Amino acid sequence: YAIADAAQKAGAEVTLISGPVNIIPPKGCQLVSVTNAQEMHHESLKRATDATVFIACAAVADYRVADIAEQKIKKSAETMQIKLVKNPDIVADVAALKDKPFTVGFAAETQDVEQYALSKLKRKNLDMIAANNVAAEGQGFNSDNNSLLVCGEKSKTEIPLATKSQVAEALVNLIYQEQENNR
Ligand code: C5P
Helix, strand or coil: CHHHHHHHHCCCCCEEEECCCCCCCCCCCEEEECCCHHHHHHHHHHHHCCCCEEEECCCCCCEEECCCCCCCCCCCCCCCCCCEEECCCHHHHHHCCCCCCEEEEEEEECCCHHHHHHHHHHHCCCCEEEEEECCCCCCCCCCCEEEEEEEECCCEEEEEEEEHHHHHHHHHHHHHHHHHHHC
């Protein structure tokens, strides 16, 4: 939400494809509400080729339940197994489009942040990746602050610890510069 706000304030026309959250969407953004990964995948791919930049910052579930029970599952056995199937990788599918937008992914890591981020950049064919160390105290999850290591194919920039809106503003500026350089 902070990134959508920063991009919108920087003059971009923003579509925010969002799962259910209890924060108010920034004014001026077009909000597309989804409730699961498949819907987010569908709505993202539908719009991606019309976009200049695609930023994938949602923490999408890697798996979903294979069969959704129509009725409440009654308790019986001592243990139970739930079969999961893989969700589509939204950002990788956007980056695989022939007419792909400048594609930015995120990486939440607990160790070897740069190395994992760079391998994700390559593997998913991204133009940029913003990595955060979620093991570090006082930033990332459950915090209003964050810091990022942002890597492009040849660039590497650290955005130091600041509020999420300040970090988002710096990230939007970096994306703009990198995208201009890649033209
Ligand atoms: O592979 P991993 O989940 O660590 O990669 C994180 C990046 O991939 C984030 O940009 C996230 O939004 C995106 N992602 C996605 N679709 C998924 C899982 C992750 O677009 N199913």
